[in-house]
Amino acid sequence: MEKNIIVALTGASGAMGGEVLLALMRSELNIKVRCILFEKEKKTPALFKKTLKKYKDRIYAFKGDISRREDCEELISGAGYVINCASLIPPKSDHDPDGTYRSNFLGTKNLVDAILASGRDIAYVHIATVAMYGHRAYPHIWGRVGDPMISSDYDLYSLYKLKAEKYVLESGLKKFVSLRQTAVLHKYMFANNLSDGLMFHTVWNGALEWVTDVDSGNMCKNLIERDSDGKLNGFWNRVFNIGGGESCRVTGFESFDRCFTLTGKGAKKYFKPNWNISRNFHGVWFYDSDELNDFLDFRNESFEDFWKRMGKKYGYFKLGAIAPAGVVSSLAIKRLFKNTNAPMYWLKHGKDGRIKAFFGGKEAYDKIPDKWENYPLLCEGKLENGENIDYPKLKKAENAKSLLLNHGYDDSKPLEELTLEEINNAAAFRGGNCISKNYGKNPREKLLWKCREGHEFALTPYTVLKGGYWCPHCTEPRPWKYGSLADIPFYGQVYFDSHSEKEIYDVFPLSEHEEEFLKQ
Ligand SMILES: [Zn+2]
Incomplete structure (x- = not known):
C-alpha cells in the first residue's frame, strides 16, 4: 500500500528550503x-x-506569516511531518x-x-544553526x-535561534529533532555576498565546516524516507550537528580564496587582511557531524565539488570577464565599506562598541x-602567536x-546513568547548582537550577547537558x-581564546536598531 505522507515546510523559498x-x-x-x-x-x-x-499536483503553497498562530495551524493541517527551515539570516537579520x-x-513557538x-502525532524537524555556538578560535x-550555547555580541540571529531551539527542547513535543545547520x-x-558589509564578517583563521544546499535537501x-521505513531508531528527541564532514x-580564508579563484585570482588579490573582523562571528569544525550522516547518509558533495559546480554555472571566463581583479576590488568590494555592517564604516563613524x-x-x-606576507594564516601552518602548526x-x-x-561531567556516560551529585558538579562548572533534591534518571524531566x-x-x-543551555x-x-x-569555567574556556584577561565584564551598547525594537 502506498503511504500518504504530507510534509509541512517553512522557508521553501530560501537557499536550504528550496532544495x-x-x-x-x-x-x-x-x-x-x-508550504x-x-x-x-x-x-x-x-x-x-x-x-x-x-509538481503542482503535489505542492500546496499559500502566502502567510509564521509569526501568526492561525497560519501555522493551516500549514500543519493534515501533515505528518513539519520541517522548519524558515529563518531570517544575516545580513537581513542584522x-x-x-x-x-x-x-x-x-x-518556531507558533509551530510547536x-x-x-x-x-x-506530528514529527517536528527543527533547523537550528551553528551560529548558536558563537565565536570559536584556536585551540x-x-x-x-x-x-x-552563546551568541556573538550584536548577533540577533543566533540569539533568537537559540531561544527557539530551547523552546523546542522544553516543549514536551513527543517526536522532534533539532538539526544545527552549519x-x-x-x-x-x-549575489548575497556582494551586497552587504557582512562580506567582511568572516574571520580569516576561523574554522568552517560547510555543507552544500543540495546535500541539505x-x-x-x-x-522522511528512513523514518517512514522505521529505520530511525535512536534518532528522535535529540540534537545533532549538520556538517559536510x-x-x-x-x-575562512580558504573559503574566500576558493570562491574568488573562480575569477582567476585568489582572495589575496582582492582583500587586505585588515578588512575583515578578527573575532565575534561564528564557525566551527564539528567533531560529531558524522553521527547525523550515519543516520541520514546525505553527504555527496565536498567543498571542492561545490565550487566546481559553481564554476560550471557561472564559468571562470564569464565571471573573470565581467569582474577582473582590480574592478572587483575597487568597485564591488570597497563599495561595501559604506554599509553599516562593514568594519570600515564602524571605524569611520566611531562605532566603538562594534570595534x-x-x-x-x-x-x-x-x-x-x-x-598578507605579514599575516599569519592558520591554513598556511601559522598561529597568531608566531608559532608553526601542522595544519593537515x-x-x-x-x-x-x-x-x-x-562539559563539566563525564559525557561518555548516558544521562540516565548520572547521579544527582554528578549533575550538581556540572551545575557548579556553570557557576551554579541544581536545587532539585531528586533526579529520577529521566533526562526529559525538568529540574530546578540556580545560577550564581x-x-x-x-x-x-x-537541555542543560546536551543542549548547552543555562540561565536565561x-x-x-x-x-x-x-x-x-x-570567569565561569564552562564559558571562560571559549571566551579567553579570543579575549584578553582585561576584557572581563565588558558591556556593549545596543545598536540603534535594537534600541528602537526594545522600546516597542
Ligand atoms: Zn542568571
Missing part, C-alpha cells in the same frame, strides 16, 4: 508538501517557481530585529504550539553537541598587518580529542555582555 522541497519531490514515496511563503517577500526565487510548476524575533523565535494543540575550533554553500552566495528527504572543513566587539578595540585593530594534522578529527571543550546570580530556572538535564537571564543578556560569564 528540501525539490528533494522531497524526487522521493519515490510520492510525498505531498504544504507557507512569507507574505512580505517581494520576489519568489526561480527555483521555487520551477518546482511548483513541475538590519531587522523585529523580523528576526518573529521569524526565528515566534515562528500548533502541533501540541492539534493532539496528533577550540572543534565543536560538538553539549558545548555552550554554513551552507548555496547558489545565491555570490537530500538530508531531509532521507529523514572532513572534505568540507576549511578556514571593541569585533576586534578588541582600535588599538588591537591597528596591530593587524595590512599585508589539526584538521583530522582523530587528533581533536584533546582540543574539545569540557541567584536566578532560578527549570530546564531538563538534556545571564546567557541571553541585553545589552550584550558575555564577558560577565568569562
Whole structure:
C-alpha cells in the first residue's frame, strides 16, 4: 500500500528550503508538501517557481506569516511531518530585529504550539544553526553537541535561534529533532555576498565546516524516507550537528580564496587582511557531524565539488570577464565599506562598541598587518602567536580529542546513568547548582537550577547537558555582555581564546536598531 505522507515546510523559498522541497519531490514515496511563503517577500526565487510548476499536483503553497498562530495551524493541517527551515539570516537579520524575533523565535513557538494543540502525532524537524555556538578560535575550533550555547555580541540571529531551539527542547513535543545547520554553500552566495558589509564578517583563521544546499535537501528527504521505513531508531528527541564532514572543513580564508579563484585570482588579490573582523562571528569544525550522516547518509558533495559546480554555472571566463581583479576590488568590494555592517564604516563613524566587539578595540585593530606576507594564516601552518602548526594534522578529527571543550561531567556516560551529585558538579562548572533534591534518571524531566546570580530556572538535564543551555537571564543578556560569564569555567574556556584577561565584564551598547525594537 502506498503511504500518504504530507510534509509541512517553512522557508521553501530560501537557499536550504528550496532544495528540501525539490528533494522531497524526487522521493519515490510520492510525498505531498504544504508550504507557507512569507507574505512580505517581494520576489519568489526561480527555483521555487520551477518546482511548483513541475509538481503542482503535489505542492500546496499559500502566502502567510509564521509569526501568526492561525497560519501555522493551516500549514500543519493534515501533515505528518513539519520541517522548519524558515529563518531570517544575516545580513537581513542584522538590519531587522523585529523580523528576526518573529521569524526565528515566534515562528518556531507558533509551530510547536500548533502541533501540541492539534493532539496528533506530528514529527517536528527543527533547523537550528551553528551560529548558536558563537565565536570559536584556536585551540577550540572543534565543536560538538553539549558545548555552550552563546551568541556573538550584536548577533540577533543566533540569539533568537537559540531561544527557539530551547523552546523546542522544553516543549514536551513527543517526536522532534533539532538539526544545527552549519554554513551552507548555496547558489545565491555570490549575489548575497556582494551586497552587504557582512562580506567582511568572516574571520580569516576561523574554522568552517560547510555543507552544500543540495546535500541539505537530500538530508531531509532521507529523514522522511528512513523514518517512514522505521529505520530511525535512536534518532528522535535529540540534537545533532549538520556538517559536510572532513572534505568540507576549511578556514575562512580558504573559503574566500576558493570562491574568488573562480575569477582567476585568489582572495589575496582582492582583500587586505585588515578588512575583515578578527573575532565575534561564528564557525566551527564539528567533531560529531558524522553521527547525523550515519543516520541520514546525505553527504555527496565536498567543498571542492561545490565550487566546481559553481564554476560550471557561472564559468571562470564569464565571471573573470565581467569582474577582473582590480574592478572587483575597487568597485564591488570597497563599495561595501559604506554599509553599516562593514568594519570600515564602524571605524569611520566611531562605532566603538562594534570595534571593541569585533576586534578588541582600535588599538588591537591597528596591530593587524595590512599585508598578507605579514599575516599569519592558520591554513598556511601559522598561529597568531608566531608559532608553526601542522595544519593537515589539526584538521583530522582523530587528533581533536584533546582540543574539545569540557562539559563539566563525564559525557561518555548516558544521562540516565548520572547521579544527582554528578549533575550538581556540572551545575557548579556553570557557576551554579541544581536545587532539585531528586533526579529520577529521566533526562526529559525538568529540574530546578540556580545560577550564581541567584536566578532560578527549570530546564531538563538534556537541555542543560546536551543542549548547552543555562540561565536565561545571564546567557541571553541585553545589552550584550558575555564577558560577565568569562570567569565561569564552562564559558571562560571559549571566551579567553579570543579575549584578553582585561576584557572581563565588558558591556556593549545596543545598536540603534535594537534600541528602537526594545522600546516597542
Ligand atoms: Zn542568571
